[in-house]
Amino acid sequence: MKWIKPWKMILVATMTLSVLSACSSQTKDSAGSSSQTSSKEENKTSDATPEPLGKYADTVTVTEVLGYNPPEDPRTPKGITPEQNAYLKDLKDMLNIEVKYKWTVPSSQFEQKFSLAMASADLPDIMELDPKNFEKLKKQGMLADLTKAYNDYASPELKKYMESDGGFAMKTYSDDGKQLAMPAFEDPFLSTQLLWLRKDWLDNLKLQPPKTMDELDKVAEAFTKNDPNQNGKNDTYGVALQKNLFFWGYDLRGFFNGFGAYPSDGNNQTAWIKDSGGKLIPGLIQPEVKTALGKLQSWYKDGILDKEFALKDDTKTVEDIVAGKVGIVYGEWWYPNFPLNNSVDKDPKADWIAIQIPGLDGPGKSLVPKIRSGKAFAVNKSMKHPEAAIKMLNYYIEVGKKKYQGKTEAKDGFVYNWFNPRIYNPASIDTIYTEVNKALDAKQTEITLDDENFKDVEKVFQARNDYFSGNTQTGSKGVNWGLYFSRAAKDGGWGTTRKIKEAGAYVNNEFYGLPTETQVEKGAQLDKLMQESFTKIIMGASLDEFDKFVQSWKSLGGDQVTQEVNDWYSKQAEK
The missing domain is CATH 3.40.190.10 (Periplasmic binding protein-like II)
Structure with a gap:
């Protein structure tokens, strides 16, 4: 007891x-x-x-x-x-x-x-x-x-x-x-972007998980055009995307990171990275973003992105994932908990895996905040x-x-x-991962941990055992798999995230202060400008629109924000 x-x-x-x-x-x-x-x-x-x-x-x-x-x-x-x-x-x-x-x-x-x-x-x-x-x-x-x-x-x-x-x-x-x-x-690494994809579709098409953007391009095209679900119908597309390009989920942060571009942290905030001179620069307006937009434009033209993405919110995108219409989605460690668990329950063949995001020359580096x-x-x-x-x-x-x-x-x-307000133990996910794997490695049949995380650890441990034994008395196959694969599987959500952390395969967002005066005043206008400009480019507007966007962003307050962010950064260095 x-x-x-x-x-x-x-x-x-x-x-x-x-x-x-x-x-x-x-x-x-x-x-x-x-x-x-x-x-x-x-x-x-x-x-x-x-x-x-x-x-x-x-x-x-x-x-x-x-x-x-x-x-x-x-x-x-x-x-x-x-x-x-x-x-x-x-x-x-x-x-x-x-x-x-x-x-x-x-x-x-x-x-x-x-x-x-x-x-x-x-x-x-x-x-x-x-x-x-x-x-x-x-x-x-x-x-x-x-x-x-x-x-x-x-x-x-x-x-x-x-x-x-x-x-x-x-x-x-x-x-x-x-x-x-x-x-x-x-834990800041909860924000780490992973690539989630259907391994059963890869196996059907005799493809390997992609490590580079070129390899991802081939997989995404095959998932769109080569009948990956083998039902004889043209009813799939490659990469999930909703109308909010940088959001809390089902968005494009990980995709841009693969090009060495770091436009946003997902909270409607521009990401800030160091330049060669030690100053902070806005990732949103760097040349790598333009290159990434060019690839998205070609994906849209080829049907790899849903033609209706600009009209879809996150709920509609989740419906496509669960319905088996799309086989690739960028996102964080928790996706098996939702919505991939529902995908597994709907289609017993669905086999989702997590990998480090593909980059230009090999696995890419995700943006990770210094403070989440x-x-x-x-x-x-x-x-x-x-x-x-x-x-x-x-x-x-x-x-x-x-x-x-x-x-x-x-x-x-x-x-x-x-339920609000709610706050979580910042170390809970890593504790669950560590304790469940410690028990599995020791071939324990039950969890004996005696601290505040006991019930969370026990729940994931039991879900893992139920998943592998096929026991669905307390949870469906998808629920049991989702709890285990998100939190404790060594090749799952948090397991893959830990490997990325240990390998140093990430880039920090260097700005962690509260919004500056101009960000508060002009932020919504600048966000709307970005959203509209990037969406138009993806849907076929000239790539030169990106250069116009950069000039507008700078003149409408971006240059002032950059100054304010660097003023803040200088003060941190003095502390």
Whole structure:
């Protein structure tokens, strides 16, 4: 039996009682409700001794907005909506915090919708912010100071996560001694771009995994024209792509990296690399980008890219991957967890593998940030209970993620990526990989790890065993394969990523500060210019349009951004 910290034992007992007992407290919508006398001893939260997971006497209502993708796990009940997420029900039962959404939209629509919300000052209590929006709201004085709430209410585990990088990310989101957001930062190598492709299609066509861009060109053409699925129909294309060229997934970061081009970090941010003189230059406007666009243009003309890519969002691209219409996609370590697991379930022959991205003369080098912190969670300054945000983070780590030592299940309606705010252990993926392989190498039949990662490691270990034994009682073939191949297989997502890290086959994005003044002011305009210019070129416009784009980008604010980024870089060198 695992040892449980005393305060957690008390928490579990209290939460179990609260679920079983009828609550006589009257629910109120106001976040500023005062304590009631009924159920006083059970529900009281003392200001003198703040508890990381203390239950409010009166309901604290928290407003949020959400951009979401379909549930990753196919065992999730059909038709469930974000409002029905079981995490929210448990949050209400255990902490008496009720989440109400002002609106929810698919992830591809979130940025536009949130921009409108900021423009109309119609903001929720708790907000997930990218660096640009954080800077905007900080300057407008719209963000609450979370310093006291964090110091008083953060659980030991949350503090451990936040201090795992020496407190660097926390300092990045502070201003004048005030903690204005809680950054969600992770291992930077989680951003490493891999090439995922159908090995069964390679085998059908007697082809080898490509190591160079020329070899990839031949494979992509064969996947388009040579009936790789052997069904006698012309119903496949080579490389997956959605309308957002640089996004969180199913985009072209890895493709450009293969040409030695580093235009973007995937978070709508230009990537910055060192030149020969030690200055930072924007990867977006370098000649290698033009060369890569030329190849994309030829791929589009030859049907290797879907002719309708400019109209497809990430959801539509995922549908093509799962339906077996496309056999190559660039992306990160987690793809087997979604959507490749669904591809495997739909087509038992589907055999996806991960390789280092092809380059011009051999395997290429992926862009890797120095700090991976693409989002942060902030609180509206008008929120009466800012500490509720900290408690919700504690809840996700201590309860939501573990659920009485780890029993949150998709079949019961728990959808982890529909819950905000959430922060992960920055070292969790590498711990899972190391511990599962340690157990396999020792020929263990069960996991005996005794720390906070136990349940995550056990879950992946069991999924691996179920996959190889064909046991589908607790998960489908795709689910079991996806958990194992993403996190623990030596030739899988994280296993391949680790090899790339160990080989030094990466290039750092040297800029890791918050957006500069001109990036905040002009960033959206410059991003739109890039998206429109690159899409036109891919679809057949003259390659000379790239040179025009460079001049426009520089004159519309790019040159000023470059100066500001280098001013920041000089200050880092002085520290």
